[in-house]
Amino acid sequence: MSTRAVIDISKLPHHQFDTYDPVWWGNNLLLAIETSMFAILIATYFYLRQNFPEWPPPVAQLTATLKPLPQLGYGTANTILLLMSCAPMVLTDISARRGNRGVSQIGLVIAVMCAAGAVVLRGFEFSAMYFRWDSNAYGSVVWFLLGMHMMHLCILTTEAVLLAIWIFTREYDMKHRVDIVTLAIYWYWVTAIWLILYPIIYFTPRLG
Amino acid sequence: MSHEEAQKAQKAVRIEIDRDELEATMRREKEELERTWARPTGLLGWFTDTDHKAIAKRYIVTAFIFFIFGGIEAALMRIQLMRPDNHFLSPDKYNQIFTVHGTTMMFLFAVPIMTALGIYLVPLMVGARDVAFPRVNLFGYFVYLIGGILLYTSFILNTGPDAGWFAYVPLSGPAFSPGKRVDVWAQMITFTEISALAGAIVVIGTAFKMRAPGMTLNRIPLFVWAQVVTSFMIIFAMPSVMLASGFLASDRLIDTHFFNPAEGGDAILYQHLFWFFGHPEVYIIFIPALGFISPIIVAFSRRKIFGYVAMVLSLISTAFIGFGLWVHHMFATPIPQMGQSLFTAASMIIAIPSGVQIFCWIATLWGSKLNIKTPLLFVLGFFAIFILGGLTGVMLASVPLDLQIHDTFFVVAHLHYVLIGGSVFPLFGGFYYWFPKWTGRMLSEWAGRLNFWLMFIGFNLVFFPMHKLGLNGMPRRVYTYLPETGWGTLNLVASIGAFILATGVLVFIINVIWARYAGAVAGDNPWGADSLEWATTSPPPNYNFHNLPVVQGRYPIWQATADAPVVRGLSTTKRETLVTSVMDAQPELRFEIPGPSIWPVLVSLSAAVMFIAGIFTPWAILIGAILAGIALTCWFFGDPNYENKTARETGERSEPAMPAPELRPKEV
Numbered sequence: 001m002s003t004r005a006v007i008d009i010s011k012l013p014h015h016q017f018d019t020y021d022p023v024w025w026g027n028n029l030l031l032a033i034e035t036s037m038f039a040i041l042i043a044t045y046f047y048l049r050q051n052f053p054e055w056p057p058p059v060a061q062l063t064a065t066l067k068p069l070p071q072l073g074y075g076t077a078n079t080i081l082l083l084m085s086c087a088p089m090v091l092t093d094i095s096a097r098r099g100n101r102g103v104s105q106i107g108l109v110i111a112v113m114c115a116a117g118a119v120v121l122r123g124f125e126f127s128a129m130y131f132r133w134d135s136n137a138y139g140s141v142v143w144f145l146l147g148m149h150m151m152h153l154c155i156l157t158t159e160a161v162l163l164a165i166w167i168f169t170r171e172y173d174m175k176h177r178v179d180i181v182t183l184a185i186y187w188y189w190v191t192a193i194w195l196i197l198y199p200i201i202y203f204t205p206r207l208g
Numbered sequence: 209m210s211h212e213e214a215q216k217a218q219k220a221v222r223i224e225i226d227r228d229e230l231e232a233t234m235r236r237e238k239e240e241l242e243r244t245w246a247r248p249t250g251l252l253g254w255f256t257d258t259d260h261k262a263i264a265k266r267y268i269v270t271a272f273i274f275f276i277f278g279g280i281e282a283a284l285m286r287i288q289l290m291r292p293d294n295h296f297l298s299p300d301k302y303n304q305i306f307t308v309h310g311t312t313m314m315f316l317f318a319v320p321i322m323t324a325l326g327i328y329l330v331p332l333m334v335g336a337r338d339v340a341f342p343r344v345n346l347f348g349y350f351v352y353l354i355g356g357i358l359l360y361t362s363f364i365l366n367t368g369p370d371a372g373w374f375a376y377v378p379l380s381g382p383a384f385s386p387g388k389r390v391d392v393w394a395q396m397i398t399f400t401e402i403s404a405l406a407g408a409i410v411v412i413g414t415a416f417k418m419r420a421p422g423m424t425l426n427r428i429p430l431f432v433w434a435q436v437v438t439s440f441m442i443i444f445a446m447p448s449v450m451l452a453s454g455f456l457a458s459d460r461l462i463d464t465h466f467f468n469p470a471e472g473g474d475a476i477l478y479q480h481l482f483w484f485f486g487h488p489e490v491y492i493i494f495i496p497a498l499g500f501i502s503p504i505i506v507a508f509s510r511r512k513i514f515g516y517v518a519m520v521l522s523l524i525s526t527a528f529i530g531f532g533l534w535v536h537h538m539f540a541t542p543i544p545q546m547g548q549s550l551f552t553a554a555s556m557i558i559a560i561p562s563g564v565q566i567f568c569w570i571a572t573l574w575g576s577k578l579n580i581k582t583p584l585l586f587v588l589g590f591f592a593i594f595i596l597g598g599l600t601g602v603m604l605a606s607v608p609l610d611l612q613i614h615d616t617f618f619v620v621a622h623l624h625y626v627l628i629g630g631s632v633f634p635l636f637g638g639f640y641y642w643f644p645k646w647t648g649r650m651l652s653e654w655a656g657r658l659n660f661w662l663m664f665i666g667f668n669l670v671f672f673p674m675h676k677l678g679l680n681g682m683p684r685r686v687y688t689y690l691p692e693t694g695w696g697t698l699n700l701v702a703s704i705g706a707f708i709l710a711t712g713v714l715v716f717i718i719n720v721i722w723a724r725y726a727g728a729v730a731g732d733n734p735w736g737a738d739s740l741e742w743a744t745t746s747p748p749p750n751y752n753f754h755n756l757p758v759v760q761g762r763y764p765i766w767q768a769t770a771d772a773p774v775v776r777g778l779s780t781t782k783r784e785t786l787v788t789s790v791m792d793a794q795p796e797l798r799f800e801i802p803g804p805s806i807w808p809v810l811v812s813l814s815a816a817v818m819f820i821a822g823i824f825t826p827w828a829i830l831i832g833a834i835l836a837g838i839a840l841t842c843w844f845f846g847d848p849n850y851e852n853k854t855a856r857e858t859g860e861r862s863e864p865a866m867p868a869p870e871l872r873p874k875e876v
Contacts, residue, residue: 012796
């Protein structure tokens with residue numbers, strides 16, 4: 001008989017929320033990539049603005065010159081909807097941590113409906129701009145900003161739908177509860193990015 | 209798990225073992241591990257294998273093949289420039305060749321091969337079974353491969369990009385570059401940057417969460433630090449070129465006006481976006497190479513590194529300052545003078561952290577009994593060449609001088625001194641150093657020395673005369689020159705040097721082929737080195753370590769006590785690996801990582817549809833996105849071999865998988 005020093009890890013759990021789980025890190029690093037992408041995109045928006053004496057560029061109508069500011073309606077509605085969608089998501093987040101399957105299911109369904117609504121509203125937002133992407137550089141950058149955010153809205157919605165299908169049809173296990181908590185971070189991030197983009201797109205042109 | 213529990217788990221206990229039982233258990237576990245971590249075979253296996261070592265080896269071979277392609281293009285250019293008024297290549301071919309050469313060397317060789325070494329070595333150095341996200345890793349490789357194939361297919365079809373490796377607008381815009389050449393370039397960028405981003409996430413995840421117990425932040429090997437710092441640079445730099453190439457592609461395809469001055473766009477914006485990535489890119493290539501140098505110096509001077517903390521801080525500050533230099537590529541554009549001064553200052557400041565590292569290495573080498581083998585020779589060659597490149601870098605940071613020699617061969621000389629000296633020489637040193645670990649066999653020392661001297665002499669012969677050519681006014685990217693310019697002699701010298709350099713690379717290739725079959729058998733640790741990759745067999749088993757190690761110092765092998773503890777309790781029948789805390793590497797989870805899968809390659813093929821067909825029609829983006837969505841959905845749901853199936857079958861999730869009864873810990 002001899003002895004050997006060991007660290008016994010056989011009692012450690014398989015999953016744990018937040019910084020414990022590698023998935024949390026993978027997700028947040030992806031968000032870091034996308035955050036720097038949006039930061040550079042916003043810098044591009046203001047860089048291009050320097051080339052325009054008036055931003056957005058005026059449109060010559062028959063008699064008067066129109067300042068084609070982006071219409072506020074759909075964008076504002078979308079902001080409110082996205083903010084509201086965070087409520088069911090917070091509920092889902094907390095219930096996933098506590099292991100309450102029913103609440104997670106209800107929260108996720110409501111959140112998915114909000115996100116789908118936001119995607120539809122985003123479609124109208126494009127039409128609220130007076131320019132197309134190929135009209136001028138202003139149109140290009142605004143469409144890109146809206147489009148990139150819309151892409152994230154679509155991915156977010158799809159991801160939430162898939163997770164919802166999983167927890168309705170398969171087991172509500174730790175692995176997927178961790179996934180839900182991670183999805184919630186993505187959700188808050190998409191909302192937060194919009195809260196930055198919304199005033200930039202809709203209000204900075206109004207400031208003069 | 210609470211912190212206290214974590215600490216308790218961290219504490220080693222002694223167990224009683226019976227020698228015979230131990231051997232039987234070890235044998236049984238070994239068989240189980242072999243079965244659990246078995247790699248898929250056959251053609252399908254090639255597409256589904258997630259083993260980090262297999263992926264990394266493929267990355268290395270692929271990148272090296274692109275290196276040879278890039279080298280052949282360089283040789284063609286040197287033949288063309290060998291004498292004045294030469295007509296070996298047409299101007300159009302020459303444009304394509306220098307563009308594809310630069311693009312290949314930067315995007316298809318330098319970045320991927322640095323990531324590749326990280327993917328191979330980081331899990332081994334931190335004592336993990338595999339990387340954190342093996343399937344993302346596999347996806348990254350295929351995306352990279354597709355990007356490379358795209359570039360070379362179009363090059364063969366005479367549609368190779370021809371607007372320089374940075375594809376400045378307006379030259380690359382729709383008005384001046386009709387056809388699809390620049391689109392190929394823009395989409396190839398997209399592929400390689402997705403691949404680099406995937407690699408970065410894999411490396412950070414592994415280095416942060418998969419370290420062996422005891423490997424606290426201040427014990428992480430410098431190689432791993434360099435990889436982590438590089439990965440963070442990739443995360444913050446790559447989105448910029450993604451936007452630059454994305455804007456360029458959409459300007460060309462769907463008539464946006466980002467770079468069209470007539471509609472309020474801006475050509476200088478492209479340069480900002482490109483170089484905000486492009487300058488950090490230099491450090492993305494250079495910093496991993498710094499990570500090769502430290503372990504080589506430690507192993508061959510048989511000393512601890514001088515100034516570990518200073519080294520780590522230098523890496524990090526290089527990364528930060530590296531983001532504040534991009535405008536020094538644009539001194540010939542109308543940048544306000546204040547801005548120019550700022551970027552000049554930053555360009556000079558970055559010499560400080562590089563200097564700190566060089567002095568730390570010299571201090572490590574100083575007075576030690578050097579064991580001069582090929583890897584160390586390459587590192588010493590790096591010192592000579594890189595310092596010269598650094599000096600011309602400080603010269604170029606000064607605006608008046610830069611304006612004078614902008615776009616001349618002086619810049620070509622500088623960038624090759626920095627990139628070949630700073631990256632390729634340490635990389636070859638790394639090849640010689642880690643080849644025994646990868647293959648189990650040693651490269652020939654004799655051929656290694658020949659390889660080094662041919663490359664060193666050849667390199668200086670090619671690129672040193674270019675300084676003078678640049679000062680004499682020879683512009684870069686011009687396919688020929690007149691005899692009256694008097695540039696013929698130096699160009700001839702450079703061309704001769706190019707062939708000596710190429711011979712050196714050829715010697716390396718022969719050495720590798722020879723060593724694969726006839727090289728001396730290496731053993732686990734042929735260099736007597738200190739880090740954990742040498743604590744396992746050469747080549748390592750699929751599961752890397754039988755028992756995960758416990759780290760007792762910054763130099764785990766040198767500092768291991770006779771009775772170093774090991775980790776027990778990971779399942780041998782599931783692909784479990786140990787997840788530890790970021791700061792102190794306290795054991796946190798028994799995390800099951802996914803194994804072989806077909807979905808990563810299908811997602812990368814969807815990306816190929818999206819971006820390659822996207823050269824021709826914007827609808828491809830939508831179709832590709834839908835295909836990728838389908839593949840990702842299947843990735844998410846359909847996986848018979850992964851933990852949920854196992855869980856459903858066993859009906860129990862949290863059963864303690866190990867230890868085997870005879871090894872159950874008892875406090876002694």
